[in-house]
Each structure stands twice: as structure tokens, then as C-alpha cells.
Amino acid sequence: MTYSRPWLSFQQQLEQLKSRGMVITDDAAAIEYLERIGYYRLSGYWYPFRIFHAGKATDQFVDGTHFLDAVNLYLFDKKLRFLVLDALERIEISLRVDIAYLLGQRDIFAHIHVANFHPSFARKKRASGLTAFDEWVQKYRGLVSRSKEDFVRHYLETHGAELPVWVAIEVFDFGAISQLLSMMSVKDQQSVAAKYGINDWDVFRSWIYSLSYLRNIAAHHSRMWNRNNTSPPKLLTDSIWCKSFAQQQTLLAKPFVLLAITRELVKQVCPNTSWEQRVKSHLLQFPIQHSDKRLGLQGMGLPEDWQTWW
Structure with missing residues (x-):
């Protein structure tokens, strides 16, 4: 199909919203928000207020x-992303150290030698003729070639064509770290998971994968507060807070469970952190709605008992 919707000036965008039933009490302020944030980005925040048929x-x-409710949801979401990035930075850096330390003591260039990883990643795929490990190494090479960091240039010029794992891991994004963890042997994954107080390596792996998804959302300034998870994380069977989500597929499809995972891991990295208090305070300041239709924290997938264990 050919895209047929026309370009609209900011004034025309405003008039279109009004024609569709949106209440706008201050035209000048609304146009300022449309100019600064953009119609399309704000549309994700007024989407729940649209009329649905079938x-x-x-x-x-x-x-x-009310237009103001979409703006306030956007501002609420923006602060939530900042809080999430603050915690994920700590978790990501800690993971880099733990993985590089574990692999590096075995092999300085462990990240490019398939023998250091689970045998399943050495099997060739019929379609490409490459192994999963080959594909990961290609991704790693791309990260190195695109890096503008001085330390990368220094190591390559001074020490040769390969970076030791404790240097190489500094060019990894969260997704690459998640991939590297998933390729490690079960014993190695258990070792890393234990550092974070998690006794199930498979659950831990799913958590890190989910957090790489969460980081992509936050880093790209995408809507977070009521987004659906593409791959719900696995849960621990002996955790009080995990029991709040057990057999609750609707809750597992929402972002709050990822905040709970972040809370669990950041407490292991920084035991004295106030992050959980700051997040709770922010959640409890969910914007007051002016619209007849009222939205709430339920859109984030909060269990009823969340405050008892948070």
C-alpha cells in the first residue's frame, strides 16, 4: 500500500486533534509541545484514550x-527512563567486569575462541553455513571497527590485532554482553549468576536478555511505562516477589516485572543504593488524569501486593 497521509503543519496537527475529540485548553502550549516533542512521539501516550471497535x-x-494527560504521561515516562538507565548502567558495567574476569583467567582472548563456550554454539547453520559463534564474532568485529574510543586504537596499534577480553568487553553493548553470557558454559553461567545471588543460571540468563531489551527502549527514548515485553522473563521459584508474577502472563507481558528484576540485581551491585526508593516514589506520583477515562499504574503490570515486597 502507498502511504497517503499528508504532511501537516503544527497548527493543522492541533486542529486534527480537536476534530477527533481531544480537549485542548491552551492552543499555544499545545503547539509548543508538538514542536518540541512531536506529534508521532506523543501519539503513543494518547493512544490508550482512543475509541476502540472490535x-x-x-x-x-x-x-x-485532554491533551495535557498525554504530555504528563510523556514526562512521567521520561523520568522513568532516566531512573532505569541509571540502574542498568551499574548492572552492565558490573557484568562486564565479572564476565571478563572469569573468561580472562582461562584465556586472554577467550571471546574469539569457540572452545571456551558451550558446544551448541559451534554447530553450523544450514542456511548460512556459519555457527552461532561465528555470527557473534562478526558482530564483535563490527563493534570494534566502529568504535571511536582511544583505548581501542591504542591497543591495536601497540599490542597487535586482537584485544584481550577485558579490553574487548568495553566495546560491547548490552545486547552483545547478553549474547556472550548465553554462549558461556553452564558452569560459567552459574558462576556469574551466583555473584548476583541467583541460584538458577537459566533464569539469570533470561533476566539479562530482558534487561538488554529494556535498555534499548530507554536508550532510544521509546515509550516504556505500558509497553509489552517481547520475551517475558523466567522466574525464580523460591523468590517472594517472583511469586507475585507466577502464572500471571498478563503481568509478565508488561514492564514492571523488568523493573523488579532491575531492582533485584542493582541491590546486589550496590547494596546501599536508594534506587528502589526513588523508583517507588516516582511510581506513586503517577500523573493525575484530567480526562474522563482514567489510566493508572495497572498499565505497567503491577501486582496488587507490590508494595509489600518492593
Whole structure:
């Protein structure tokens, strides 16, 4: 299909919102937000206020929908992303150290030698003729070649064509770290997971994969507060907070469970952190709605008992 919607000036965007039933009490302020944030980005925050027929969103808004509510949701979400990035930075850096330390004592260039990883990643794929490990190494090479860091140039010019694992891991993004962890032997994954107080390596691996997804959302300034998870994480069977999500597929599909995982791991990295208090305080300041339709924290997938263990 050919895209047929026309370009609209900011004034035309404003008039279109009004024609669809949105209440705008200050035209000048609304246009300023459209100029600064953008119609398309804000549309993700007024989407829940649209009228749905047969499960499909129409262009019209529920009666009494206020433009200001979409803006306030955006601002709430923006601060939530900042809080998430603060915690994920600590977890990511800690993981880099732990993985590089473990692999490096066995092999300085462990990250490019397949023998250091689980045998399943050495099997060739029919379609490409490459192994999963080959594909990962290609990704790693790309990260090195695109890096603008001085330390990368220094090591390559001074010490040869390969970076030792404790240097190489500094060019990895969170996704590459998650991939590297998943390729490690079960024994090595158990060792890393134990450092974070997790007794199930498979659950830990799924957590790190989920957090790499969460980081991508935050780093790309995407909507977070009510987004659906693409791959729900696994749960520990002996954890009090995990029991709040057990057999709750609707909750596992929402972002709050990822905040709970972040809380669990950041406490292991920084035992004296106040991160969980700051997040709780922010959640409890969820924007007051002016619209007739009221949204709440339920859209994030909070269990009813979350405050008892958070």
C-alpha cells in the first residue's frame, strides 16, 4: 500500500486533534509541545484514550480526553527512563567486569575462541553455513571497527590485532554482553549468576536478555511505562516477589516485572543504593488524569501486593 497521509503543519496537527475529540485548553502550549516533542512521539501516550471497535483503535478519542494527560504521561515516562538507565548502567558495567574476569583467567582472548563456550554454539547453520559463534564474532568485529574510543586504537596499534577480553568487553553493548553470557558454559553461567545471588543460571540468563531489551527502549527514548515485553522473563521459584508474577502472563507481558528484576540485581551491585526508593516514589506520583477515562499504574503490570515486597 502507498502511504497517503499528508504532511501537516503544527497548527493543522492541533486542529486534527480537536476534530477527533481531544480537549485542548491552551492552543499555544499545545503547539509548543508538538514542536518540541512531536506529534508521532506523543501519539503513543494518547493512544490508550482512543475509541476502540472490535479491538481496533479508531482515530476518535474517548469523550473528555485532554491533551495535557498525554504530555504528563510523556514526562512521567521520561523520568522513568532516566531512573532505569541509571540502574542498568551499574548492572552492565558490573557484568562486564565479572564476565571478563572469569573468561580472562582461562584465556586472554577467550571471546574469539569457540572452545571456551558451550558446544551448541559451534554447530553450523544450514542456511548460512556459519555457527552461532561465528555470527557473534562478526558482530564483535563490527563493534570494534566502529568504535571511536582511544583505548581501542591504542591497543591495536601497540599490542597487535586482537584485544584481550577485558579490553574487548568495553566495546560491547548490552545486547552483545547478553549474547556472550548465553554462549558461556553452564558452569560459567552459574558462576556469574551466583555473584548476583541467583541460584538458577537459566533464569539469570533470561533476566539479562530482558534487561538488554529494556535498555534499548530507554536508550532510544521509546515509550516504556505500558509497553509489552517481547520475551517475558523466567522466574525464580523460591523468590517472594517472583511469586507475585507466577502464572500471571498478563503481568509478565508488561514492564514492571523488568523493573523488579532491575531492582533485584542493582541491590546486589550496590547494596546501599536508594534506587528502589526513588523508583517507588516516582511510581506513586503517577500523573493525575484530567480526562474522563482514567489510566493508572495497572498499565505497567503491577501486582496488587507490590508494595509489600518492593
